[in-house]
Amino acid sequence: MMFVDTHAHLYLKEFDADRPAVVERAFQQGVEQILLPNIDSTTVEGMLALCDAFPRHCFPMMGLHPRSVREDNESELKGTEEWLGKRKFCAVGEIGMDLYWDSTHVAQQEVVLRHQIALAVRYGLPVVVHSRNAIDRIITVIRASGHNNLRGVFHCFSGTPEQAGEITSMGFMLGIGGVVTFKNSALAGVVSKMDLQHIVLETDAPYLAPAPFRAKRNESAHIPLIAGKVASLKGVAVEEVAHITTENAMKLFHLG
Helix, strand or coil: CCEEECCECCCCHHHCCCHHHHHHHHHHCCEEEEEECCCCCCCHHHHHHHHHHCCCCEEECECCCHHHCCCCCHHHHHHHHHHHHHCCCCCEEEEEEECCCCCCCHHHHHHHHHHHHHHHHHHCCCEEEEEECCHHHHHHHHHHHCCCCCCEEECCCCCCHHHHHHHHHCCCEEEECHHHHCCCCHHHHHHHHCCHHHEEECCCECCCCCCCCCCCCCCHHHHHHHHHHHHHHHCCCHHHHHHHHHHHHHHHHCCC
């Protein structure tokens, strides 16, 4: 079986002691591609170094994370745009809005989101959307942008069946990770009703490790655990989940 981890931050400090071993463990579990979303200008160097070390397996994104948005974002956005013009990336991400911790910069987050959507359209790339406590607002922004050909994934989806329907009706995928394995997770009920054609798998490593590793460091090698839970919820073989979600990721991110 072959898998794609569509969202992992393996360049962060949590992996400094054993990063090559973490990547190798992923390969051993059939995770052949690992997509790395950027956070801001401070993470670009480490992210690209990892991709250069594993060029056939690790693929970078470029974007400004909503939790890195401040009053003045001109320098960060300029850097994002410059990188998109000089190197190949698989997506514009991680972008979006996060109203969970703080809504101080909500207006700036929306402006930055609109700007990065425009960059994705300009460079013909999908977007990877962070939408914590902001799903409906982001759907409104995307629809209002008028870019009907824009595609992407709502990373770490945790919304309702109705929101899932809205997102997929726009041609977007839903990123399903370790939360689906948590005991009494509402996401499990939503996933059971989803069509596999709308799902990609992710870890969000080092965060949100699936059961039985919850509260421990997450890593890409845990993707088969997530796939197994999705297979159980859908009543299909894990091989079918691996095949369909991998095909979805390959097509969306033009992995080849």
